[in-house]
Amino acid sequence: MSGQSPAVVSASKLGLTFQTNDGPVQALSNVDLTIGKGEFVSFIGPSGCGKTTLLRVIADLEKPTAGAISVNGMTPEQARESRAYGYVFQAAALFPWRTIERNVALPLEIIGLSKAEQADRIKRTMELVNLSGFEKKYPWQLSGGMQQRASIARALAFDADLLLMDEPFGALDEIVRDHLNEQLLSLWDRTNKTICFVTHSIPEAVYLSTRIVVMSPRPGRVTDIIESTLSRKRPLDIRETPEFLAIAARVRDGLRAGHSYED
Amino acid sequence: MIWLKPSWQAVLAILLCLVAFALGAMSKPEAAALAEPAATIAYPYMDTKGLILALLLIAALVSTVRLAPLVEGVVLFVGAHIAAWLLIKGIGGFEGTALAPYFLALAAAWLLAWRCVGLLSSLRPAANGAKTALRLVIPAIFGAWILIIWEAVTRGAGIPFILLPPPSAIGARIANSLPILGSDVRQTIFKAVLIGYIVGSFAGFIVAILADRVPFLRRGLLPIGNMVSALPIIGVAPIMVMWFGFDWPSKAAVVIIMTFFPMLVNTVAGLAASGHMERDLMRTYASGYWPTLLKLRLPAAMPFIFNALKINSTLALIGAIVAEFFGTPVVGMGFRISTEVGRMNIDMVWAEIAVAALAGSVFYGVVALVERAVTFWHPSVRGG
Ligand SMILES: Nc1ncnc2c1ncn2[C@@H]1O[C@H](COP(=O)(O)OP(=O)(O)OP(=O)(O)O)[C@@H](O)[C@H]1O
Ligand SMILES: [Mg+2]
Numbered sequence: 001m002s003g004q005s006p007a008v009v010s011a012s013k014l015g016l017t018f019q020t021n022d023g024p025v026q027a028l029s030n031v032d033l034t035i036g037k038g039e040f041v042s043f044i045g046p047s048g049c050g051k052t053t054l055l056r057v058i059a060d061l062e063k064p065t066a067g068a069i070s071v072n073g074m075t076p077e078q079a080r081e082s083r084a085y086g087y088v089f090q091a092a093a094l095f096p097w098r099t100i101e102r103n104v105a106l107p108l109e110i111i112g113l114s115k116a117e118q119a120d121r122i123k124r125t126m127e128l129v130n131l132s133g134f135e136k137k138y139p140w141q142l143s144g145g146m147q148q149r150a151s152i153a154r155a156l157a158f159d160a161d162l163l164l165m166d167e168p169f170g171a172l173d174e175i176v177r178d179h180l181n182e183q184l185l186s187l188w189d190r191t192n193k194t195i196c197f198v199t200h201s202i203p204e205a206v207y208l209s210t211r212i213v214v215m216s217p218r219p220g221r222v223t224d225i226i227e228s229t230l231s232r233k234r235p236l237d238i239r240e241t242p243e244f245l246a247i248a249a250r251v252r253d254g255l256r257a258g259h260s261y262e263d
Numbered sequence: 264m265i266w267l268k269p270s271w272q273a274v275l276a277i278l279l280c281l282v283a284f285a286l287g288a289m290s291k292p293e294a295a296a297l298a299e300p301a302a303t304i305a306y307p308y309m310d311t312k313g314l315i316l317a318l319l320l321i322a323a324l325v326s327t328v329r330l331a332p333l334v335e336g337v338v339l340f341v342g343a344h345i346a347a348w349l350l351i352k353g354i355g356g357f358e359g360t361a362l363a364p365y366f367l368a369l370a371a372a373w374l375l376a377w378r379c380v381g382l383l384s385s386l387r388p389a390a391n392g393a394k395t396a397l398r399l400v401i402p403a404i405f406g407a408w409i410l411i412i413w414e415a416v417t418r419g420a421g422i423p424f425i426l427l428p429p430p431s432a433i434g435a436r437i438a439n440s441l442p443i444l445g446s447d448v449r450q451t452i453f454k455a456v457l458i459g460y461i462v463g464s465f466a467g468f469i470v471a472i473l474a475d476r477v478p479f480l481r482r483g484l485l486p487i488g489n490m491v492s493a494l495p496i497i498g499v500a501p502i503m504v505m506w507f508g509f510d511w512p513s514k515a516a517v518v519i520i521m522t523f524f525p526m527l528v529n530t531v532a533g534l535a536a537s538g539h540m541e542r543d544l545m546r547t548y549a550s551g552y553w554p555t556l557l558k559l560r561l562p563a564a565m566p567f568i569f570n571a572l573k574i575n576s577t578l579a580l581i582g583a584i585v586a587e588f589f590g591t592p593v594v595g596m597g598f599r600i601s602t603e604v605g606r607m608n609i610d611m612v613w614a615e616i617a618v619a620a621l622a623g624s625v626f627y628g629v630v631a632l633v634e635r636a637v638t639f640w641h642p643s644v645r646g647g
Contacts, residue, residue, distance in 0.1 A: 061543050080549055087547040093540040096640040097562045106558065110548045138640060158548070 008072055008162055008194045009035040009058055015066030015219075016053055026219035027053040031067070033213065033222060037161075038192045040185075042205035043213045044251065045258065050220025051198040052090065055164050058196065059087050071162070083111065085162035086155035090170070092147035094139035100150045101126070101135035107158040125153040128183055130176075145172045149180070156187070163195045170200070178236060181207060189232055202255075206230075206248045207239055214251060216258025224254035269327035272378035276323040276371040280316050283364035283371070291360040307353040307360070315353075318346045319371045326375070332382045339379035340404075343372045347411050351418065359421020369415050373408060380404050428610045433617060436610040443599070444618055451596040452622050454511035455583040459518025464575055466519065467526025468568070474527075475534050476552065485531070492524030500586040509590050514597075517586040522575040529571035533564025566641050569634035576626045580619060 014031040017024045027050045035041050043051045056062040057069060060076035071079035079085065086107075094103045101122055108118045126132050129149040139147050148171045155163065169177045185208060188195055199205050205212050206228065214224040228247055230238065238244055288294035292306035308315065322342025326335050350369055354361060384401055388394055410430045416422070417429040424432070437444065470488070474481040500517050507513035537560050545555045587597025596615050603611040638644050 056543075059547055061546060080547065083549050085547070087544070089540050089544065091540060093538070093544050095541065095559065095562065097565075097638075107548045109558070110545075110550045110554050140640070140642075140645065 007034050008037050011069040013067035017065050029219035029221050040195045040210045042209040043198045044205045045215030049215040049217035086158040086160045088155045088165040088168040090166045092151040099136050104154045104157050121157045125157045129153045166198045202248050202251050214254035223258045266329050268329040270378050272374040273323040273326045276374040279367045279371040280320050283367035286364045289364045307357045311349050315346050315349050318342050336379050336382040339375045343375035347372045351415050354418050358418050361419030365419050432610050433613040436614045446594050447596045447599050450594045451583050455514035456579045459515035460579040463519035463522030464526045467523045471527050471530030488524050488527045500589040504590045514583045514586040518579045518582045521578045521582040525574045526571040529567040533567030534560050537563035565638050572630050576630050580623045
């Protein structure tokens with residue numbers, strides 16, 4: 001489907017080398033990737049393979065040192081300035097002096113929404129991540145998983161068409177994770193958002209994605225891109241079907257190949 | 264022995280009482296009276312000596328019995344404090360004549376009070392009111408004993424008034440000089456200190472923001488600010504007097520110079536204190552400089568800013584008082600201290616010191632309370 005729809009993210013020969021005190025670290029090299037509108041793309045790969053770095057380049061939090069990238073047909077900087085995406089960080093990054101509710105309201109205050117609109121979006125997204133009743137709590141009064149859910153609510157309340165999520169469910173237990181996976185899928189299906197999703201879990205990647213990008217480290221690069229044949233509507237028990245397991249096996253093979261290359 | 268539970272303080276206090284009793288005379292007049300039984304010499308503790316030693320002994324002995332801690336504490340409290348009060352009261356009129364038993368009895372009373380505080384601080388009352396009361400009583404006993412020992416030693420040993428007046432004399436001086444002290448406080452604290460503190464801290468804050476906003480100012484201003492902070496107050500104060508006259512504005516100017524830099528440095532450090540991820544988050548919202556400053560960087564800087572406000576609260580007081588040594592109208596705490604020293608009115612100097620200490624503590628306490636309210640979220644305040 002990436003063929004027909006306009007590209008939301010398009011990278012070619014993308015590379016990024018960090019200059020560190022111990023010499024240059026090549027975090028990304030030769031990444032070619034096109035993500036179409038409405039796609040759900042997962043990035044999977046071992047720790048340190050540059051998943052976060054790639055997401056940060058798309059978000060204009062890091063400047064590439066080689067190649068070209070465009071977001072919504074603009075430079076990443078212009079896309080950021082036009083508030084093209086919402087970003088969920090690997091850690092919750094909530095402000096401890098604000099209640100959960102005010103944390104979710106933070107981006108809404110910055111883009112200047114009316115109080116009524118703010119309240120409406122807060123209520124909706126807090127329900128979505130099952131945090132109703134915790135609006136007046138401070139982040140440090142909540143468990144790590146609840147904090148992460150609040151940070152997801154904050155990104156969802158921002159309501160951009162592109163959602164960049166860096167291991168958003170890493171800190172959650174299996175049941176909550178399943179629930180949020182379902183919620184995220186149905187949100188994606190309803191709103192036709194484009195989602196870039198970093199994960200370490202093969203089942204999660206296969207369950208959620210229309211495409212799975214397998215990466216490997218040193219230098220960080222894309223080793224395989226797997227198109228999912230699953231339909232858009234996916235009940236949780238699809239994970240037991242042979243079709244699902246076949247895709248999961250391909251992803252696992254891709255990850256193994258990346259690892260053996262390293263040895 | 265199940266019903267006995269002696270503390271080392273009580274045992275030592277009993278020993279001290281017995282030694283005091285064995286040594287005999289508590290003061291020189293008493294020794295003289297003992298030497299000449301025929302003469303009628305008035306001496307301290309004519310009728311209270313036995314009572315004092317008995318009180319201490321009984322309290323110490325009772326405390327060795329296994330009792331409820333609260334009961335034991337009350338017994339010790341009553342015994343130690345009545346004995347101390349009798350000791351201090353009795354020496355009146357005979358200052359400087361105390362002999363060893365006087366000090367031994369004082370030490371015994373102090374040991375019992377120590378044991379009493381130890382017992383009280385081991386109490387874990389359930390009720391909130393009792394907790395608060397305990398939190399107040401323990402430091403109060405502590406403070407009271409500083410005064411008791413000060414009073415008893417200066418009187419008993421007859422320490423010259425010029426060196427160290429007893430606290431009762433300082434207290435009396437404060438009570439008799441309230442109008443003078445009041446006008447000094449008004450002049451020094453409400454004018455020089457408060458105005459200088461507010462202007463200096465505010466200026467440091469604003470300059471820190473400017474330096475943060477405009478990079479070339481950061482490179483230019485911070486070194487100059489650093490230099491200003493290194494200016495010796497002794498040199499600056501007379502110059503400020505020449506520039507701004509004898510009245511409070513010159514003292515406020517000294518305070519401004521002293522408080523400016525701590526606020527500047529702390530605010531600059533505080534503005535850099537917010538985390539990378541939080542700043543990246545604001546970037547993803549395309550948040551401009553000012554929204555980021557107001558919603559992220561200033562709240563994160565608050566612990567630093569309050570640190571500066573607390574440092575400045577003491578600096579301002581010192582600055583204003585010292586600056587008054589270099590010329591003032593005939594009012595002000597620093598002026599009073601410098602002139603009364605010259606007149607050997609040491610009790611007045613101590614009275615001003617006491618007032619300054621009280622004002623400084625209140626000032627600091629108020630700032631610390633506001634800090635707790637503002638930075639309630641900080642791990643050091645929320646306790647986690
Ligand atoms: N700011 C930086 N400066 C220097 N090196 C960096 C920086 N950020 C990342 N790197 C390096 O780039 C490489 C890729 O890091 P990245 O954070 O993108 O990995 P990741 O795939 O997200 O790993 P994980 O799954 O553990 O989150 C790593 O080797 C890392 O050490
Ligand atoms: Mg990462």
